[in-house]
Amino acid sequence: MDDPYGRPAPFGPLVADCHMAPLARPGQDITFDELQLATRNRGMPLEGLHYDITPVGMHYLLVHFDIPSVDVGDWRLRVGGAVDRPVELAIAEIRSRPEVTIPVTMECAGNGRARLDPRPISQPWLVEAVGTAEWTGTPLAGLLQEAGLADDAVEIVFTGADRGIESGIEHDYQRSLTISEASRPEILLAWAMNGRDLEPQHGYPLRLIVPGWYGMASVKWLTGIDAVTAPFAGYQQATAYRYQESRDEPGEPVTRIRVRALMIPPGIPDFRTRSRFVDGGAVTVTGRAWCGTELVAGVELGVDGDWQPAVLDEAPGPWAWRRWSCSWEAVPGDHVLACRAIDADGNIQPGEAPWNLQGMGNNLVQEVAVSVR
Amino acid sequence: MDDPYGRPAPFGPLVADCHMAPLARPGQDITFDELQLATRNRGMPLEGLHYDITPVGMHYLLVHFDIPSVDVGDWRLRVGGAVDRPVELAIAEIRSRPEVTIPVTMECAGNGRARLDPRPISQPWLVEAVGTAEWTGTPLAGLLQEAGLADDAVEIVFTGADRGIESGIEHDYQRSLTISEASRPEILLAWAMNGRDLEPQHGYPLRLIVPGWYGMASVKWLTGIDAVTAPFAGYQQATAYRYQESRDEPGEPVTRIRVRALMIPPGIPDFRTRSRFVDGGAVTVTGRAWCGTELVAGVELGVDGDWQPAVLDEAPGPWAWRRWSCSWEAVPGDHVLACRAIDADGNIQPGEAPWNLQGMGNNLVQEVAVSVR
Numbered sequence: 001m002d003d004p005y006g007r008p009a010p011f012g013p014l015v016a017d018c019h020m021a022p023l024a025r026p027g028q029d030i031t032f033d034e035l036q037l038a039t040r041n042r043g044m045p046l047e048g049l050h051y052d053i054t055p056v057g058m059h060y061l062l063v064h065f066d067i068p069s070v071d072v073g074d075w076r077l078r079v080g081g082a083v084d085r086p087v088e089l090a091i092a093e094i095r096s097r098p099e100v101t102i103p104v105t106m107e108c109a110g111n112g113r114a115r116l117d118p119r120p121i122s123q124p125w126l127v128e129a130v131g132t133a134e135w136t137g138t139p140l141a142g143l144l145q146e147a148g149l150a151d152d153a154v155e156i157v158f159t160g161a162d163r164g165i166e167s168g169i170e171h172d173y174q175r176s177l178t179i180s181e182a183s184r185p186e187i188l189l190a191w192a193m194n195g196r197d198l199e200p201q202h203g204y205p206l207r208l209i210v211p212g213w214y215g216m217a218s219v220k221w222l223t224g225i226d227a228v229t230a231p232f233a234g235y236q237q238a239t240a241y242r243y244q245e246s247r248d249e250p251g252e253p254v255t256r257i258r259v260r261a262l263m264i265p266p267g268i269p270d271f272r273t274r275s276r277f278v279d280g281g282a283v284t285v286t287g288r289a290w291c292g293t294e295l296v297a298g299v300e301l302g303v304d305g306d307w308q309p310a311v312l313d314e315a316p317g318p319w320a321w322r323r324w325s326c327s328w329e330a331v332p333g334d335h336v337l338a339c340r341a342i343d344a345d346g347n348i349q350p351g352e353a354p355w356n357l358q359g360m361g362n363n364l365v366q367e368v369a370v371s372v373r
Numbered sequence: 374m375d376d377p378y379g380r381p382a383p384f385g386p387l388v389a390d391c392h393m394a395p396l397a398r399p400g401q402d403i404t405f406d407e408l409q410l411a412t413r414n415r416g417m418p419l420e421g422l423h424y425d426i427t428p429v430g431m432h433y434l435l436v437h438f439d440i441p442s443v444d445v446g447d448w449r450l451r452v453g454g455a456v457d458r459p460v461e462l463a464i465a466e467i468r469s470r471p472e473v474t475i476p477v478t479m480e481c482a483g484n485g486r487a488r489l490d491p492r493p494i495s496q497p498w499l500v501e502a503v504g505t506a507e508w509t510g511t512p513l514a515g516l517l518q519e520a521g522l523a524d525d526a527v528e529i530v531f532t533g534a535d536r537g538i539e540s541g542i543e544h545d546y547q548r549s550l551t552i553s554e555a556s557r558p559e560i561l562l563a564w565a566m567n568g569r570d571l572e573p574q575h576g577y578p579l580r581l582i583v584p585g586w587y588g589m590a591s592v593k594w595l596t597g598i599d600a601v602t603a604p605f606a607g608y609q610q611a612t613a614y615r616y617q618e619s620r621d622e623p624g625e626p627v628t629r630i631r632v633r634a635l636m637i638p639p640g641i642p643d644f645r646t647r648s649r650f651v652d653g654g655a656v657t658v659t660g661r662a663w664c665g666t667e668l669v670a671g672v673e674l675g676v677d678g679d680w681q682p683a684v685l686d687e688a689p690g691p692w693a694w695r696r697w698s699c700s701w702e703a704v705p706g707d708h709v710l711a712c713r714a715i716d717a718d719g720n721i722q723p724g725e726a727p728w729n730l731q732g733m734g735n736n737l738v739q740e741v742a743v744s745v746r
Contacts (some may be wrong), residue, residue, distance in 0.1 A: 029402035035487060036647045038411040039501050045413045045574070047440040055572040057430035058440075064644050067420040067431075114408060122645060128412050166644040199428040201418070271437050271539040272495060274409045 021358045023118040030114070034124040043128030049264045049288045052132070052316045052323070053103060056194055059131030060215075061201055062108045062123060064173050064236075065164030068221050072205045077189075081157070081226030084148030091205045095191055097138035102186060102211065103317040105132040105290045109214035109241055109254045112353065112362030120359035127262060127366055132288075132320050135209045137190030141183045143225070149179065153227040156182040157234070158208050161221035169235050175219050176232035177210065186211045186319060189222065211319035212256050212292035214361070216241050244357040251356070257292030258363040259349060261299045261324065261341035265368045276370040283328045285310075289341040290321035301326035302338035302365075310339070330372045338367045394731045396491040403487070407497040416501030422637045422661045425505070425689045425696070426476060429567055432504030433588075434574055435481045435496060437546050437609075438537030441594050445578045450562075454530070454599030457521030464578045468564055470511035475559060475584065476690040478505040478663045482587035482614060482627045485726065485735030493732035500635060500739055505661075505693050508582045510563030514556045516598070522552065525602045529555040531581050532597035542608050548592050549605035550583065559584045559692060562595065584692035585629050585665035587734070589614050617730040624729070630665030631736040632722060634672045634697065634714035638741045649743040656701045658683075662714040663694035674699035675711035675738075683712070703745045710741045 024031070030038070042061040048054050072091055080086040108129035113120055115127075123129075144156065160173040181187075188209040191198060198204040203220030210217040216236065232238070237253075244251030263285055267278030289296040295318065299310040310326035328337070340349040353364040397404070403411070415434040421427050445464055453459040481502035486493055488500075496502075517529065533546040554560075561582040564571060571577040576593030583590040589609065605611070610626075617624030636658055640651030662669040668691065672683040683699035701710070713722040726737040 029404055030408050031402055033646050034408075035403050035411065035497060036499065037645070038408065039416040039497070039499055040418045040647075042415045043412040045436065045440055047442065047573075050442045051573075055574065057432070057434070057572045058574050059430070061430070063418065065642055066638075067418055069420065069423045124408055124412070126409065126412055164641045164644055165650065170641070170650075199430045200420075200424075201428065201431050265439075268537045268543070269438055271537055272410070273406050274413075277538065277543075 021120040021122060024121055026118055028119070030124055031121060034121060037123045041123050043125065044131050046128060046262060046264050048131065049262055049286070053134055053194060054131035056133070056196070056199060056202070059133055059202070060106070060108060060129040062110070062129065062215060063162070063201065064166070065162040067201050068161040069200060070161060070205055070221060075205055077206060077222060078224045079143060079147050080224070082150035082153040082229050083227050084150065085146065087147060091191065094138060094189060094206060098142065099136060099138055100188065101134050101136040102188065102209070103132055103134050103320040104209055104211045105130065105257075105319065105321040106215045106218060107257050107260070107290075109216050109360045110358075112364055113359030115364055116353055116355055116359050116362060120357060122359060130262070132316070133193045134195065135188055135190040136192035136195070137188035137209065139185055140187045140189055140208070141185055143189065144182065147227075149227050150229070152229045153179060154230065155179065155228050155232050157224075157226045157228050157232045158219040158222060159224035159226070160219045161223050166235060166240065171235050173219065173236060174232070174234045175217055175236055176228070176234075177217065214254055214257055214292070216254070240358065241360065242358060243360055246357065254360050257290065258361050259289075259291035259296060259341045259343040259347050260363045261287055261289035261296070261339040261349065262366050263287035263301075263337065263339045263368060265370075266337070267370055276368060278330050278370045278372045280330050280332050280372050283330045284325055285328050285337065286323065286325040287339055288321040289324055291341070291343045291347075294344050296322050296341045297344045298342045299324040300340055301328065302340065303328060304335050307340075332372045334369065334371050336367050336369050338365050340365045394493040394495060397494055399491055401492070403497055404494060407494060410496045414496050416498065417504050419501060419635060419637055421504065422635055422659070426507055426567060427504035429506070429569070429572060429575070432506055432575070433479070433481060433502040435483070435502065435588060436535070436574065437539070438535040440574050441534040442573060443534060443578055443594060448578055450579060450595060451597045452516060452520050453597070455523035455526040455602050456600050457523065458519065460520060464564065467511060467562060467579060471515065472509060472511055473561065474507050474509040475561065475582070476505055476507050476693040477582055477584045478503065478630075478692065478694040479588045479591060480630050480633070480663075482589050482733045483731075485737055486732030488735060488737055489726055489728055489732050493730060495732060503635070505689070506566045507568065508561055508563040509565035509568070510561035510582065512558055513560045513562055513581070514558055516562065517555065520600075522600050523602070526552060526600040527603065528552065528601050528605050530597075530599045530601055530605045530607070531592040531595060532599070533592045534594035534596050539608060539613065544608050546592065546609060547605070547607045548590055548609050549601070549607075550590065587627055587630055587665070589627070613731065614733065615731060616733055619730060627733050630663065631734050632662075632664035632669060632714045632716040632720050633736045634660055634662035634669070634712040634722065635739050636660035636674075636710065636712045636741060638743075639710070640743055649741060651703050651743045651745045653703050653705050653745050656703045657698055658701050658710065659696065659698040660712055661694040662697055664714070664716045664720075667717050669695050669714045670717045671715045672697040673713050674701065675713065676701060677708050680713075705745045708743050708745060710743060711738050713738045
């Protein structure tokens with residue numbers, strides 16, 4: 001043991017402190033704390049962009065605290081707070097309600113954090129915190145209607161079974177939505193992913209799915225749904241998940257997913273560096289693109305700074321990514337491929353990372369360096 | 374773009390070079406190359422030790438190159454080389470053969486690499502590269518018998534569909550087993566994991582399963598099985614996966630899994646540091662233990678250096694881990710919990726990491742620092 005937290009000898013002193021989102025020193029490599037998070041949490045290898053629906057075990061996963069092991073016999077969903085008819089429901093009662101299945105692209109709000117400089121110390125995603133699954137569940141709106149929201153209810157708070165400490169504050173993982181957001185017809189209480197019961201790490205036996213929002217809104221391992229009469233001020237709502245430039249400002253809340261395209265890196269990789277090697281000739285570059293407000297409107301492939309439009313396929317559904325493809329005549333030498341998406345409002349991915357203190361919503365254009373042989 | 378490989382600005386110059394297993398500087402944090410590997414590859418969060426059989430999406434995963442996307446209609450398994458009756462088999466032909474299901478604990482040979490000092494630069498596992506799945510397939514031995522091995526055949530070479538470059542050498546991923554090892558009855562050609570078709574990242578449509586060996590032997594995305602008349606000298610066999618002290622010696626090959634126990638860290642975590650906080654009183658500490666030669670014989674729980682025996686449950690099968698548990702009276706203060714396993718031959722986990730150049734087989738005792746409140 002080298003320090004009170006059991007960090008082993010090979011690692012230098014921690015940059016992290018008791019504040020949220022401490023920053024790495026300029027140019028500092030990844031710390032032990034970030035490595036611990038990176039080996040627990042799971043990105044989608046970019047080859048996963050090959051599939052309309054991401055296989056369960058390839059889907060990205062971010063777990064704040066520990067993955068709870070829920071005994072479904074004892075488990076109940078408590079619906080309460082400012083409602084006329086509070087209720088506790090067993091999983092069978094929930095699963096007997098009207099059922100829908102929706103393909104939803106989900107992305108972690110911290111995706112791209114490790115490309116920022118200085119780098120906020122947290123889960124060090126590069127670009128891979130994304131996936132699209134078919135979620136099966138029942139619309140939340142129907143349950144809220146049956147419970148009868150009080151006239152003065154302003155938000156719905158969702159509580160998960162995962163508990164831990166962040167920035168010195170012990171809490172169950174909780175997030176809220178306004179009544180208006182919570183009433184959207186596509187918001188689900190989901191018990192299945194890709195046609196099978198949720199695996200434990202994805203929220204078994206029941207999770208919230210909020211299409212269009214970054215993943216923090218889709219609370220896993222639901223235990224409680226409470227209507228409240230004042231805006232929820234819990235840690236994960238009021239402190240975390242804000243676009244903040246400094247600690248002194250509250251910042252705007254993180255909500256919808258920003259527009260983004262990713263490509264499957266073409267050719268073959270070097271194991272350790274992930275450098276790419278491509279045979280010369282005609283290459284079809286493909287990937288997926290999405291945004292949280294509507295379907296993506298366009299994608300371009302960049303080759304050494306020259307941009308050309310890609311062909312966009314239909315999306316599997318209104319809340320899912322679209323496949324794109326673009327042909328490229330690969331000539332020998334070193335090249336930089338890039339892709340960028342644009343949404344219907346004209347928002348386009350930036351060529352420079354949008355920096356903020358928590359490392360949220362970095363939808364920087366992806367670049368892939370390739371050597372053509 | 375900051376360098377030819379597209380490494381972004383926040384990261385310092387690479388330590389890695391064109392040699393295999395370059396070493397980090399003493400005390401150096403995790404490099405960008407290691408982070409790229411850590412966000413692609415997937416450890417099992419230690420809460421996964423709760424389950425006899427690891428859910429598919431929680432099982433560890435190490436992929437050398439890219440995950441191939443196999444069109445199963447075109448796919449054939451080629452059985453050839455020094456055999457009397459070479460054959461090509463479609464997946465339906467393989468799946469109609471005699472079928473068995475075996476629970477197997479699999480671990481990456483590089484598990485624990487990131488605890489070494491100096492640290493070999495490769496996939497930076499801490500302790501989490503493990504999982505136990507029920508693999509369904511047909512025994513390899515029957516297929517080899519039907520093909521008829523030539524009298525001078527000495528090894529069987531297994532070829533995967535994944536191709537890439539390692540240490541400057543381009544190759545398909547290939548590994549071999551001696552005829553004697555390959556003929557063990559529990560070695561499977563597996564098409565299902567936990568009762569379902571393999572997901573792409575676990576080797577769809579067919580992979581090898583070599584119970585008892587580290588994971589590099591269980592070749593994924595099988596395309597070829599060839600009997601050869603001289604020991605296989607491919608990169609992944611003769612260069613990689615060796616217990617080497619220096620580059621000048623060939624080293625012993627990595628084969629069976631070394632004895633190891635892991636615990637589920639008790640209490641609740643801090644999100645970023647993963648520090649653990651436990652309520653005082655009676656705590657049952659649980660985990661799993663395994664080794665690749667036989668069932669684990671014993672496990673001990675250490676509390677601040679005092680060791681006591683744990684209770685071992687039955688294993689789900691002869692090639693799988695055993696659950697262990699041990700009671701602990703938690704008194705307020707800071708403590709270090711540890712666990713160690715011993716096999717039937719008296720091999721016990723070391724208290725100091727067994728160093729080697731490639732970072733293989735580090736079965737160092739796990740320590741978990743906890744604060745009791």
